[in-house]
Amino acid sequence: MDNRPIGVFDSGVGGLTVLREIRKLLPDENLIYFGDTARVPYGTKSKRTITAFAGQIVEFLLKKNVKLIVAACNTVSSNSLSYLKQHYPIPIIGVIEPGVELALKLTKNRHIGVIGTQSTINSKRYKILLLKSDKKLKISEKACPLFVPIAEEGLAGSAIAEMAIKNYLTKIKAKKIDTLILGCTHYPLLEKPLEKFFSKKVHLVNSGYAVSIIVKQLLSNKGLLNKRSRAGKISLFVSDLNETVLNVVKHTLELKQIRPKIISLD
Amino acid sequence: MDNRPIGVFDSGVGGLTVLREIRKLLPDENLIYFGDTARVPYGTKSKRTITAFAGQIVEFLLKKNVKLIVAACNTVSSNSLSYLKQHYPIPIIGVIEPGVELALKLTKNRHIGVIGTQSTINSKRYKILLLKSDKKLKISEKACPLFVPIAEEGLAGSAIAEMAIKNYLTKIKAKKIDTLILGCTHYPLLEKPLEKFFSKKVHLVNSGYAVSIIVKQLLSNKGLLNKRSRAGKISLFVSDLNETVLNVVKHTLELKQIRPKIISLD
Numbered sequence: 001m002d003n004r005p006i007g008v009f010d011s012g013v014g015g016l017t018v019l020r021e022i023r024k025l026l027p028d029e030n031l032i033y034f035g036d037t038a039r040v041p042y043g044t045k046s047k048r049t050i051t052a053f054a055g056q057i058v059e060f061l062l063k064k065n066v067k068l069i070v071a072a073c074n075t076v077s078s079n080s081l082s083y084l085k086q087h088y089p090i091p092i093i094g095v096i097e098p099g100v101e102l103a104l105k106l107t108k109n110r111h112i113g114v115i116g117t118q119s120t121i122n123s124k125r126y127k128i129l130l131l132k133s134d135k136k137l138k139i140s141e142k143a144c145p146l147f148v149p150i151a152e153e154g155l156a157g158s159a160i161a162e163m164a165i166k167n168y169l170t171k172i173k174a175k176k177i178d179t180l181i182l183g184c185t186h187y188p189l190l191e192k193p194l195e196k197f198f199s200k201k202v203h204l205v206n207s208g209y210a211v212s213i214i215v216k217q218l219l220s221n222k223g224l225l226n227k228r229s230r231a232g233k234i235s236l237f238v239s240d241l242n243e244t245v246l247n248v249v250k251h252t253l254e255l256k257q258i259r260p261k262i263i264s265l266d
Numbered sequence: 267m268d269n270r271p272i273g274v275f276d277s278g279v280g281g282l283t284v285l286r287e288i289r290k291l292l293p294d295e296n297l298i299y300f301g302d303t304a305r306v307p308y309g310t311k312s313k314r315t316i317t318a319f320a321g322q323i324v325e326f327l328l329k330k331n332v333k334l335i336v337a338a339c340n341t342v343s344s345n346s347l348s349y350l351k352q353h354y355p356i357p358i359i360g361v362i363e364p365g366v367e368l369a370l371k372l373t374k375n376r377h378i379g380v381i382g383t384q385s386t387i388n389s390k391r392y393k394i395l396l397l398k399s400d401k402k403l404k405i406s407e408k409a410c411p412l413f414v415p416i417a418e419e420g421l422a423g424s425a426i427a428e429m430a431i432k433n434y435l436t437k438i439k440a441k442k443i444d445t446l447i448l449g450c451t452h453y454p455l456l457e458k459p460l461e462k463f464f465s466k467k468v469h470l471v472n473s474g475y476a477v478s479i480i481v482k483q484l485l486s487n488k489g490l491l492n493k494r495s496r497a498g499k500i501s502l503f504v505s506d507l508n509e510t511v512l513n514v515v516k517h518t519l520e521l522k523q524i525r526p527k528i529i530s531l532d
Contacts, residue, residue: 038311045304118509145510146426149415160412160433163426243384244411 281338
């Protein structure tokens with residue numbers, strides 16, 4: 001038993017969907033979140049800068065005495081994870097491999113869709129990992145740049161969300177994928193309209209859910225689970241506090257309003 | 267007569283709408299554009315960082331021997347313009363004052379709307395300037411975070427644009443404004459659906475147009491106009507080249523495709 005917190009970080013607030021999944025599966029754990037909202041987005045920055053920023057965040061979380069860190073950010077997971085794992089003496093889990101593994105378990109027709117930001121799709125990171133495990137997989141990718149601002153604006157339930165989904169995903173739907181990787185931590189906020197669009201016939205892979213399973217396994221194997229009977233504490237930190245942050249905190253966590261604290265890492 | 271180019275810069279590619287207006291009014295002028303697409307957006311950065319970045323860009327443009335600089339970026343115009351004017355020996359024009367002046371000329375019922383990014387609306391910069399010239403003005407403001415990605419995705423003509431406009435502006439329309447300041451350089455890309463929404467009954471203030479008039483006056487007064495008979499040359503520079511940049515270049519300039527050159531200022 002180990003009551004130290006689990007650290008979760010993202011370039012912004014999308015990673016809160018990952019925090020939410022960990023919370024669901026491991027309600028007793030204390031959780032600390034850091035969102036680098038002053039320097040978001042990372043997708044347009046160089047690998048070197050992304051790794052430097054991620055390193056600063058890991059050091060902040062280590063000072064908070066975390067027992068495990070989740071890099072709940074696709075950009076950090078694809079650019080900096082191996083560096084972070086080598087340089088810090090703590091288990092660090094990204095969001096890409098867990099999503100890929102879950103998708104491979106779920107697909108029956110071996111045709112997987114991948115959606116994400118332009119930078120994630122351009123990186124081909126998901127495609128490369130999927131093909132590594134099965135060269136014959138069919139993969140259909142699509143960048144969906146409107147999904148993040150729609151989620152951040154709390155418009156997931158609106159007709160705008162439905163139209164944006166139709167705009168981006170009509171072709172992928174026609175190709176008969178049976179599994180869709182939500183390759184951006186914001187996208188689980190659009191889970192309901194996405195399920196509606198695909199008439200629940202497509203498995204939606206929420207990497208946060210996939211990550212939470214791995215976190216539980218890892219903590220359990222190492223005897224690091226926190227088995228208290230009351231709910232764990234959630235602490236939120238951001239580098240800039242604005243309305244978007246408060247919006248997403250409200251829509252994602254559905255807990256009584258938690259006000260994030262502001263911390264500068266510069 | 268002076269054939270040195272005019273420099274125009276922005277944190278990203280929205281400022282191309284300002285370049286376009288200058289081009290329309292002053293077709294003989296050579297134009298150099300710099301978009302800091304690797305470090306966009308500026309809206310979430312500190313005043314100090316914004317001013318440092320803007321200074322780097324001004325120095326880059328000075329090396330290109332420009333005769334006048336337009337800061338075609340709301341964030342730079344509101345945070346760093348006075349610093350830049352003091353520190354560099356060249357006329358530098360922002361986008362906020364010209365838009366405000368034009369709106370004050372156009373409004374008859376003295377009720378002006380202002381739309382922009384969250385950071386521009388939060389700054390209250392337009393409101394303060396408007397009220398400074400007329401304390402009795404009625405002002406209705408609204409942040410419209412979806413407009414930038416919709417414009418960047420080339421979706422200005424789509425039903426998504428219409429729905430987003432309805433979502434953000436129905437209340438402002440009901441308040442009977444007669445003039446609307448487009449307080450973000452991306453927004454002129456949505457001019458057509460905005461005109462349709464307001465049934466052409468509201469003056470849309472395009473700050474790029476307002477800026478182009480001031481640029482012409484200033485160059486004319488100082489005898490710096492370039493009066494060649496053939497069209498001036500346009501050169502585009504960005505700090506990162508991606509599909510969004512190419513999309514906006516295509517949609518904004520409607521010239522035969524110009525491929526921007528990549529320059530790092532770091």
